[in-house]
Amino acid sequence: LMGGMHLFSADDQTLLWxxxxxxxxxxxxxxxxxxxxIEPLIRLRSGLELSRRTxxxxxxxxRFVYGEGIHPTAIAQ
Incomplete structure (x- = not known):
């Protein structure tokens, strides 16, 4: 999934949902x-059981390469 999710000010219930x-x-x-x-992403990462790489x-x-996954730039690693 790629894109802006506009969850910056989301409450706990919204992030869990x-x-x-x-x-x-x-x-x-x-x-x-x-x-x-950043905080919502970390919460989603935890809820989805994803890693810092995914x-x-x-x-x-x-960029995202099918079969390889996410190739973040240095700032996102």
């Missing part, structure tokens, strides 16, 4: 836009 729904549809990689927020805040130059 979102991670639950994303887990149910089988999200394996998450490259969130800056508008998602859940990042995207930055200019970051």
């Amino acid at each position: 979102t991670s639950d729904r994303l887990r149910k549809i089988g999200i394996q990689n998450l490259m969130a836009g800056h508008c998602t927020g 859940a990042v805040v995207g930055a200019v130059g970051s």
